[in-house]
Amino acid sequence: MEKMKLQKLYSDFKPDIDIIENELEKALQSTSHLxxxxxxHLLHAGGKRIRPLFVLMSAKFGNYSIDRMKYAAVPLELIHMGSLVHDDVIDHSNMRRGRPTVRSQWNNRVAMLTGSFIFGRAIQYVTHIENPKAHQILARTMVEICKGEIIQIEDKFRINQNLKDYFRRIKRKTALLIESSCEVGAVVAEADPEVTKRLKRFGYYVGMSYQIVDDVLDFTSTDKQLGKPAGSDLLQGNITLPILLMKNHPKILRFIERASKGIVTEQERLEMLQIVRKSDSIKQALKISDQYLEKAMKEVERLPDNPTKKRLKEIALFIGKRKF
Structure with missing residues (x-):
């Protein structure tokens, strides 16, 4: 059902998304077989292609041309993919989207070099864009994502962090890339500067909501739905919003302590999931996500009349209410 909803949202853009998919395939070709x-391996594991979609949607508020927009959409998806490969090394993740990660299939060294190669390809694609503003946005995005990865390492298993720390981290981890997708799409399509600002803010709010929902789903979904063990974030030391909202729970504190030593049993993982699912923290986290979503909707309302406005609302609602 969820996948059908997503396909419907993509329907208007499917021919152009297919072009981007082909470009991604070309971009990742290398003379090195490894x-x-x-x-x-990561590309074929699939993905929602949310970021390219936001590039294309935002471009509809300017002079739209897929021949130009693909050079904005492809690098943004490549930056996302490169960061995932690096994230899996940082988190020691063995599964992503139900398939072995690059680090698991090969090793950490191959994964780090693969992530760097994908970043390099992103930079190559950006050179096709003439507008220096787009280059500046993408360069800043890559720098901030790398800062975010360092912050994530520093915050691992750190129970004394606060909500501000969490929001700062997910801004760099997720919201910034969606914000940049909207902004770059508008900039390359030469949209009105005020419209570009609204789209940028819309992307930020949607991105924050997206990551909060993602963090909730890590606890509420099944292992099969996630393609990895539920509760993986906490097992890897990532203290997300549902845990921050109940971080003084004695059993959760005990679990974090044991997870930091790598001695959590399967029974303990299942018990932890039950504790989180039965707590109020899931409802509270989703309420905060909804607040970001409401802000995103207000930005859409202020955009000029355009058939894409409806699609922006629908994709934002899907992101905020999705079940996978």
Missing amino acids: LNDASL
């Missing part, structure tokens, strides 16, 4: 296999 790099080639490792890069395409």
Whole structure:
């Protein structure tokens, strides 16, 4: 059902998304068989292609041309993919989207070099864009994502962090890339500067909501739905919003302590999931997500009349209410 909803949202853009998919395949080709296999391994694992979609939607408020927009959409998806490969190394993750990660299939060294290769390809694609503003946005995005990865390492298993720490981290981890997707799409399509600002803010709010929902789903979904063990975030030391909202729970504190030593049993993981699912923290986290979503909707309302306005609302609602 959820996948059908997503396909419907993509329907207006499917021919252009297909073009971007082909460009991604071309971008990841390499004379090195190892790099080639490792890069395409992640691409073929699938993905929602949310970021390219936001690029295309935002471009509809300017002079839309897929021949130009693909050079904005492809690098943003590549930056996202490269950061996932690096994230899996940082988190020691073995599964992503139900498939072995690059680090698991090969090793950490191959994964780090693959992530760097994908970043390099992103930079190559950006050179096709003439507007220096787009280059500045993408360069800043890559720098901030790398800062975010460092912050994530520093915050691992740190129970004394606060909500401000969490929001700062997810801004760099997720919201910034969606914000940049909307902004770059508008900039490359030469949209009105005021419209570009609204789209940028819309992307930020949607991105924050997206990550909060993602963090909730890590506890509420099944292992099969996630393609990895439920509760993986906490097992890897990532203290997300549902846990921050109940971080003084004695059993959760005990679980974090044991997880930091790598001695959590399967029974303990299942018990932890039950504690979180039965707590009020899930409802509270989703309420905060909804607040970001409401702000995103207000930005859409202020955009000029355009058939894409309806699609922006629908994709934002899907992101905020999705079940996978």
